[in-house]
Amino acid sequence: MISKRFCIALFCVLALIFTGCTQVSSGDKAPASEKTEAKQETTVPATDGKTPKQEPAKPAADAKTSKQETANPSADGKTQTQGTAKPPADANPQKPALPYVIAADDFSNLQLSDAVHPVYDAHTLSERTSLGLPVVLPALAPYCSGKTAYLTFDDGPDDEVTPVILDILAANKVKATFYVTGLHAAAYPDTIRRMVAEGHAVGNHSYDHDYDRLYTSPDAFLYEMEQTDEILHDILGFRPLILRAPGGTFSHFTSEYEACLKENGYAEHDWNVSSADTAPDNPTAQDFIDNISSQTSGGKESAIILMHCSSGHEETARALPEIIRVLRESGYRFGVVTPMTPQPW
Numbered sequence: 001m002i003s004k005r006f007c008i009a010l011f012c013v014l015a016l017i018f019t020g021c022t023q024v025s026s027g028d029k030a031p032a033s034e035k036t037e038a039k040q041e042t043t044v045p046a047t048d049g050k051t052p053k054q055e056p057a058k059p060a061a062d063a064k065t066s067k068q069e070t071a072n073p074s075a076d077g078k079t080q081t082q083g084t085a086k087p088p089a090d091a092n093p094q095k096p097a098l099p100y101v102i103a104a105d106d107f108s109n110l111q112l113s114d115a116v117h118p119v120y121d122a123h124t125l126s127e128r129t130s131l132g133l134p135v136v137l138p139a140l141a142p143y144c145s146g147k148t149a150y151l152t153f154d155d156g157p158d159d160e161v162t163p164v165i166l167d168i169l170a171a172n173k174v175k176a177t178f179y180v181t182g183l184h185a186a187a188y189p190d191t192i193r194r195m196v197a198e199g200h201a202v203g204n205h206s207y208d209h210d211y212d213r214l215y216t217s218p219d220a221f222l223y224e225m226e227q228t229d230e231i232l233h234d235i236l237g238f239r240p241l242i243l244r245a246p247g248g249t250f251s252h253f254t255s256e257y258e259a260c261l262k263e264n265g266y267a268e269h270d271w272n273v274s275s276a277d278t279a280p281d282n283p284t285a286q287d288f289i290d291n292i293s294s295q296t297s298g299g300k301e302s303a304i305i306l307m308h309c310s311s312g313h314e315e316t317a318r319a320l321p322e323i324i325r326v327l328r329e330s331g332y333r334f335g336v337v338t339p340m341t342p343q344p345w
């Protein structure tokens with residue numbers, strides 16, 4: 001019995017020892033496994049790091065959301081684009097509805113501060129007279145806004161050279177002035193409308209450029225101006241206040257002509273730079289470029305440049321891109337002729 005009890009006791013002791021050893025050994029291992037766990041924890045933090053990252057992964061999902069928000073913004077962008085589309089609608093009231101200014105009945109709005117907007121009159125001269133409206137222009141301060149080049153094209157329009165010139169001006173974002181004859185305007189009314197729609201100034205250059213009839217007397221000159229005004233008014237609904245005397249005033253005008261134009265509210269501008277594109281010896285585009293370049297190299301503040309856009313002036317159109325480039329390089333901005341344009345001399 002004793003030996004049985006001893007055996008049982010011994011078994012129990014051995015069992016306890018064995019269990020204890022196991023616990024100890026597992027306890028020994030435990031730190032290792034703790035280390036492992038610690039490592040795992042270290043990893044866990046990494047995992048946790050992943051978790052945060054995963055949480056950011058939610059954010060990543062959020063990020064997607066935020067991307068979606070970004071996408072939304074892009075969707076908003078569309079909205080903004082639409083919003084941008086709105087500004088134009090909003091901008092419309094600010095933006096002059098028209099690329100030109102129509103003179104007030106009393107001419108009170110003609111003192112503009114820039115050389116960008118052409119000026120027209122809704123009334124012909126005879127309408128003004130019959131309505132009892134003023135005819136004489138008020139005293140206007142000339143533009144003084146730095147070096148300005150006024151590209152002027154006389155004798156048009158036609159249906160070959162003028163459209164090419166208009167295309168070049170549009171491509172270069174340059175506004176110019178076209179002194180047209182009534183005869184050509186009546187033949188190409190769509191080109192006249194295009195000039196005005198694209199922000200260019202249209203000026204009066206007589207009916208048919210016939211010096212013999214035109215310079216018979218101031219009244220004869222005035223008659224042709226009114227004749228051309230009527231044609232332009234029929235096409236556009238308004239008429240120019242600016243004109244250029246065919247051939248220039250120098251060899252044609254007397255003081256009576258100047259007084260006549262002043263009494264009737266016309267602003268005449270000759271030129272102080274000539275491309276000489278009507279020279280008789282078949283000049284080429286390079287000649288016009290050189291002529292304009294040399295005449296503007298002295299730094300004229302206001303360069304009123306004479307060119308022509310009627311049939312046969314293909315070389316003028318060919319020279320135009322380089323003329324624009326040279327003038328820009330010399331520091332010129334481009335303006336359109338109005339009653340505020342300084343006289344060239």
Ligand SMILES: [Zn+2]
Pocket residue numbers: 154155205209246247
């Ligand atoms: Zn001419």
